[in-house]
Amino acid sequence: MAKITFETALKQLEAIVKEMESGDLTLEQAVKKYETGIEKVRYCMQILDSTEKKITQLTRDLDGSVTEIPFDHE
Amino acid sequence: MAEHKTSRIYSVSHLTREIKTLLEERFPFVWVTGEISNYAAPSSGHSYFSLKDAGAVINCVMFKNQKRTLQFSLENGLNIVGMARLTLYEPRGNYQLIFEHIAPEGAGALQKAFEQLKKKLADEGLFDPVHKQSLPYLPGKISVITSGTGAAVRDIIHIALRRFPGCCLQVFPVAVQGGEACDDIVYAINTVNHFQQADVIILARGGGSLEDLAAFNSEPVARAVFASQIPVITGIGHETDVTIADFVADVRAPTPSAAAELVLPEKIRLVRHIIDMQMSVTLSMTQKLDFLHQKVDDLHSRLKSPAQVIANFKQILETCFFRMQHALNRRIFHSREKLSWISQGLFRAVPGIRIQQQQVGDLQKNLAFAMKARLDGHTNNISRAAASLEALNPASVLDRGYSIARTIPGKKVILDAEQLAVQDPVELILSKGRILTRVEKKIDGKDHI
Numbered sequence: 001m002a003k004i005t006f007e008t009a010l011k012q013l014e015a016i017v018k019e020m021e022s023g024d025l026t027l028e029q030a031v032k033k034y035e036t037g038i039e040k041v042r043y044c045m046q047i048l049d050s051t052e053k054k055i056t057q058l059t060r061d062l063d064g065s066v067t068e069i070p071f072d073h074e
Numbered sequence: 075m076a077e078h079k080t081s082r083i084y085s086v087s088h089l090t091r092e093i094k095t096l097l098e099e100r101f102p103f104v105w106v107t108g109e110i111s112n113y114a115a116p117s118s119g120h121s122y123f124s125l126k127d128a129g130a131v132i133n134c135v136m137f138k139n140q141k142r143t144l145q146f147s148l149e150n151g152l153n154i155v156g157m158a159r160l161t162l163y164e165p166r167g168n169y170q171l172i173f174e175h176i177a178p179e180g181a182g183a184l185q186k187a188f189e190q191l192k193k194k195l196a197d198e199g200l201f202d203p204v205h206k207q208s209l210p211y212l213p214g215k216i217s218v219i220t221s222g223t224g225a226a227v228r229d230i231i232h233i234a235l236r237r238f239p240g241c242c243l244q245v246f247p248v249a250v251q252g253g254e255a256c257d258d259i260v261y262a263i264n265t266v267n268h269f270q271q272a273d274v275i276i277l278a279r280g281g282g283s284l285e286d287l288a289a290f291n292s293e294p295v296a297r298a299v300f301a302s303q304i305p306v307i308t309g310i311g312h313e314t315d316v317t318i319a320d321f322v323a324d325v326r327a328p329t330p331s332a333a334a335e336l337v338l339p340e341k342i343r344l345v346r347h348i349i350d351m352q353m354s355v356t357l358s359m360t361q362k363l364d365f366l367h368q369k370v371d372d373l374h375s376r377l378k379s380p381a382q383v384i385a386n387f388k389q390i391l392e393t394c395f396f397r398m399q400h401a402l403n404r405r406i407f408h409s410r411e412k413l414s415w416i417s418q419g420l421f422r423a424v425p426g427i428r429i430q431q432q433q434v435g436d437l438q439k440n441l442a443f444a445m446k447a448r449l450d451g452h453t454n455n456i457s458r459a460a461a462s463l464e465a466l467n468p469a470s471v472l473d474r475g476y477s478i479a480r481t482i483p484g485k486k487v488i489l490d491a492e493q494l495a496v497q498d499p500v501e502l503i504l505s506k507g508r509i510l511t512r513v514e515k516k517i518d519g520k521d522h523i
Contacts (some may be wrong), residue, residue, distance in 0.1 A: 007211035
């Protein structure tokens with residue numbers, strides 16, 4: 001699966017749900033849709049879980065270069 | 075001419091000077107309101123204009139030095155309130171107002187400047203909806219340009235982490251008020267765009283006065299926001315504060331917290347939504363399979379095996395057999411009924427049999443009666459014999475006071491005194507109990523009483 005955005009994957013999943021609920025699919029089609037749907041579910045959940053908590057701060061050094069350091073927000 | 079003599083004659087200069095003194099002493103400083111017209115700003119930097127209302131016009135001037143404090147531009151048609159000195163320009167015989175301070179009527183200078191910049195940028199199309207970018211559905215990295223120490227940055231981080239635990243925030247601390255604020259913000263926006271890491275920029279500031287928000291109402295910031303390739307959402311001040319930056323931004327949130335809410339979806343909702351859909355597809359699949367299973371089962375049950383066919387026929391045969399048997403039994407029963415009915419009719423039709431039946435009955439009764447009388451007689455005889463037998467019972471004799479004497483040993487009943495010698499032991503049986511005794515004396519003979 002080529003890298004797609006979370007939103008795209010979510011929309012595809014919604015479309016699959018709609019199609020499957022319409023019930024006009026053959027068994028083979030339904031199985032294929034189901035497999036794709038579950039794949040999308042995994043993909044979406046993986047994106048949701050993979051974002052790591054990270055809060056940084058950009059600082060400007062005297063020479064004008066910008067560096068990223070952890071931001072202490074507590 | 076007499077009047078000329080009594081009146082003092084002024085030179086023009088003298089009179090003008092007198093008028094000037096009079097005016098300037100009478101009106102050292104005045105507050106005036108009116109509408110600007112005939113506005114002119116020559117290269118000298120001073121501004122010349124007229125102030126008018128419906129009935130009159132006064133010439134006015136504002137010198138370069140005083141103009142520096144102005145926070146908006148003077149222009150024709152503008153209604154102003156200002157503080158001025160009234161002077162008379164002797165060479166021309168004109169009196170004029172020299173303004174020290176001017177403010178737009180009804181609103182502050184900043185407000186006026188705001189309106190002017192807003193109109194200018196609107197005319198240029200900076201606020202056009204066609205330029206608005208949509209926010210990413212789920213931003214990977216969010217750049218927050220705001221004060222590094224204010225409540226705004228804390229609110230944003232708090233809301234962001236609450237809505238989407240694990241989200242990625244990058245804070246770009248800037249001065250949000252004061253002289254450096256404008257340059258700082260412009261630099262931050264450009265830098266974040268240069269790095270191209272963030273998916274969205276939150277430009278935020280806590281609440282403040284119109285003066286505090288000046289940087290966000292400045293033209294450079296507006297142009298930097300407009301130029302940003304990365305979508306910009308503003309959360310500046312309180313809900314009622316609207317800045318130029320808000321108009322240019324792709325999305326305007328009323329507060330910093332609201333900006334964080336608009337930028338990030340709620341993770342828990344997304345997760346719930348996905349799980350719901352997972353359940354939906356699984357349910358659809360299960361239903362489809364159940365349906366097909368049922369259909370196959372149904373068809374299978376309708377597909378008859380030869381054994382089934384044979385069994386069906388057997389059942390039909392059995393049913394027929396039982397019905398046949400039942401019909402036959404009924405027929406036999408009816409025939410019996412009929413026969414019985416006919417035979418009763420037959421008996422009724424022959425009277426002799428009935429009379430003989432009666433006689434047999436009577437004879438039976440007589441026989442029973444005779445037999446009973448005979449039996450009763452015998453019973454009485456037996457009772458009498460039993461009573462006689464009772465009278466002969468030795469126990470009854472003892473009850474009447476007699477006793478039985480017996481030898482010891484031998485237990486022979488003693489009927490004759492000859493059977494005993496003196497001092498022989500004797501057993502006497504009484505009605506109740508026995509006595510052991512000895513013979514004292516013997517008296518022979520029949521006389522015993």
